[in-house]
Amino acid sequence: MKRNKLFDKVEWWLVAFVFLLGASIALRSQTALIRFFSIDDAYYYFQTARNFVNGNGISFDGIARANGYHPLWMLVCFPVFALANLNIWLPLRILVVIQSALHASSGLFLFKTLRLHPSKPVSLVLLSLWLFGVNIYRVSGMMGLETGINAFFMTLLLYAAARYEQGEPLKLGRLSGLWLVGILAALTLLSRLDNIFLVGFLGIWLALKRSSLDRWLVIVDILLSSGLVVFAHLFLFRFGDTYFNLVPAMKFMVVLAALTHPLALLMMGASNRDWFKNSKSWWTLLKWSVGSLVASIIMYVGIVLRLPNGGYSRATILLHGLLFIVTALGLRSILYLTQRPIAELNPEAKKPIFLANFSWQPLIKDTLAFFVPPAGSLGAFLLFNRIYFSAMMPLSGKIKEWWSSLDTVYGRRPGSYLTFFGLHRNGPWRFFTDPLHDLSDWLNSYLHLAPNLLFYTFLFLLGITVAAILLHNKTSRHHLTQFAILPLSVGILFHTGYYMMTGYVGYREWYWLSQTLLGLIILGLLLAAL
Known part of the structure; x- marks a missing residue:
């Protein structure tokens, strides 16, 4: 009986272990603390937050106003760096704890989402991959960027959406539940502005739930x-x-x-x-x-x-x-x-x-319930940017678009179908494309076929296999609806296309967290269907 009770709570033990492991860095030396924040982009947030609390406005150098940030994580950094006057290292130690808590919590909500349908062992496997996967932990649990809060609100949004699809809108009425999902969508959007594609298609999907349209x-x-x-x-x-x-x-x-x-x-x-x-x-x-x-x-x-x-x-x-x-x-x-x-x-x-x-009335009500919170919050943020910075969108994104006009040290525009669709090594879909590249390169060293021919072949076979498994019975198809796989996939395809198909350069590995999350959910559905 005791063993069964322990197994029933194993996800909490895993989450607590990962949180304590990450938070322990806050108690270590200053050198270990600096190494935890391995990406210099994080210090843009830190320095801007320090300047703000010191009365120098939202500025990196204390002189010129700068808006190259995502708003929600900056709002977290403002009060944390107000403590720098007490101890210059204290804000960094607090951020380590916050980011560890966000990573562990995002894993918990991923588990709770998957647990709505697949078996508990499958959900635990996916939880372990999220919590302990080196690349995922590095992006979501470290760096000091907006990635942790982005992962947290994405997983929380998907959990709330899945509950709404089940007809259980978090112990609220149907319309109130959809308003709550809309508020979570707004927070997801403010955690990273390029989540607009995921939020938009998820909103269309949920708004049409009661509609007679397909x-x-x-x-x-x-x-x-x-x-x-x-x-x-x-x-x-x-x-x-x-x-x-x-x-x-x-x-x-x-x-x-x-x-x-x-x-x-x-x-x-x-x-x-x-x-x-x-x-x-x-x-x-x-x-x-x-x-x-x-x-x-x-x-x-x-x-x-x-x-x-x-x-x-x-x-x-x-x-x-x-x-x-x-x-x-x-x-x-x-x-x-x-x-x-x-x-x-x-x-x-x-x-x-x-x-x-x-009948437009149900559709209008549901559309307003979901889209008013994200549209209102995004509109308020853009208006603030326009008034304070004289530019609605972050300048850093515009600069990276300028870089794409020439081949620079920051990157080059896509020159092949692999890079154009994000299928290259270390690209948006690297969690499954990199193993396929490794396998195809190894076989091609013996077969000497045309470049990438084996990769495209394996990719096609993988796609056919995944589709066949997910569509082979009524239960699997029901899971696709309950987890909103179609709108999530289309939204993330738009997100990938925005960067890859427009020649955008200077993108980094933490841009692709939503692709990794979608891949884990699909992997869970595949394991559950076998």
Whole structure:
């Protein structure tokens, strides 16, 4: 009986051990303390916080105002560095304890999220990987950057979202529970501003939960429409200077495409799997094609108004429109012909709903409940930046975009498909791409095949295997819905694409914490499905 009780609490023992192990650094020598914060970027936070509490404003050098930080971690640093007047080392010791607590707590919420469905042994394996994995601990539990608080609020947000999907919104009413998830989304966004993609797609997913629309199709439409903008530019201009010169216009086109084409299909009643049952298929396809054409025209007009002096490619707009019609309508045709059990993924899906007959009230309530907190907090932060710094976004990100205009010591723009999609060594997906690179390089040393051929082969086989395991039965497909795997994956793909596909240079390993988190969740679902 005692052994069973100890096993029931083993996750707490692991979490406590990791916290105490990390926090013990705070009691060690000054040399050990300095080595704990191994990244000099952390000292930007520390020095800026010191200047602020000493009355020099938000400034790194005490003279010029500087906003190259993520707000939530800086708010933590302000009161901590107010204690520097007592002892110059005291703030660093306190931050060690705080970061150790954040890393341990993020592991606990990851465990609680996985524990909602997979078995406890699987959840414990994933908890151990998160807590004791060297690369994960280095990023989340050390450095002194915003990574710890980012990991904490990401895991807490995913736990709250999974509870909401289960119909258990943290012992609150349904709408109050969604407001709470929205508040956690706001804190996640303020912990790192590039979490906007993850927060945005998770919000769409949860807001459509009570809707008669098929939220799987809605999110896939957004991914298709936005991704095809990038593909059209890549197809026409490869990795040349023209492509990267068109990146500002391409970013705006991605935003327009994410709004216009999916909305056109939604208004025409196409965002539901059962659309063939109540209409003539070819006539319906024709109507949807016309709707997509109108969306392309609206997108073109929007680009002309935004960029009246040029700087965009008309050919990409035309190619995007054609590709979207083929892919979006082809997807629906395949779903119809194969009769895939998509309804099991979204049991709320009903008969096709056209705009005139659509019930907007539940969707509006849920959308406001989730998006008001993150939109309000982000708007307040941007307004503060505009007033105080005369620039809405952090200057450091803008500088790294400037670096991408030339090949510099800070990095180079993508020159191959591997780097373009973030599949290179030490890239965003390194937790599974690096082992594949090692295996393919080792085999290729004997086979002498074309470069990266084996890697692409292994990557394809891995993708097919993962999809087959996760989709092979009703329980696995149910887990995909409960853990919101589709919106998380699409949001993180957008996050990766923002850095890799726009030529952004100077990115660092702690940018990819969300990719690691998603990989661990999928690994847990795979182990549970075996």
